[in-house]
Amino acid sequence: MAKLTITEALAEVKTLNARIQKKRESIMRYFARDGRLRDPLESDGGSIEFVKRERQAVADLEARIVAIRCAIQTSNLSTSATVGEQTRPVAAWLNWRREISQNSRQFLATMTATLNKVRQDCLKQGWTVTERDAGTAQAGEVIVSINERQLAKETEAMEQLLGELDGKLSLLNATTTIEV
Secondary structure, eight states: OOOOEHHHHHHHHHHHHHHHHHHHHHHHHHSOOOOTSTTTTTTTHHHHHHHHHHHHHHHHHHHHHHHHHHHHHHHHHOOOHHHEEEEEEEEHHHHHHIIHHHHHHHHHHHHHHHHHHHHHHHHHHHHHEOOOOOOOOOOEEEEEEOOHHHHHHHHHHHHHHHHHHHHHHHHHHOEEEEEE
């Protein structure tokens, strides 16, 4: 077993995938040939043996990728990171970033853009925009159900959180070691 940082392990996965692709291309070159022609790999055990060895090598490389990914997942489940005021396992942060953050970020942007459009449309018509919990609107008044300052703070907080998270994850990947 070798010790690697997660950054090194992720780089190795990329290299392994490139090697697998090259081996698959080699396999396909010798996968089938006209039987009347001499086997170009005859001196090396023949095309059949070459394809068999290369397929085994691909399987071995794939197994290495799976082992690396499992070691990273294990580490991510047991390593915590504090971002802002929240502490979560790295795996939870990664899931949050992949599954939640982009949709939340887009929703905040959509609310902001819609609110800006409502405000522009109201200005054109000489109307006012009011934030209220309940009640009926006066003539020439549009009621919004969100605090604009709070929305701006939430948007800024989301951007700050994502930036801090990316920095923490990069640092953790560079310093956290796994055994593969």
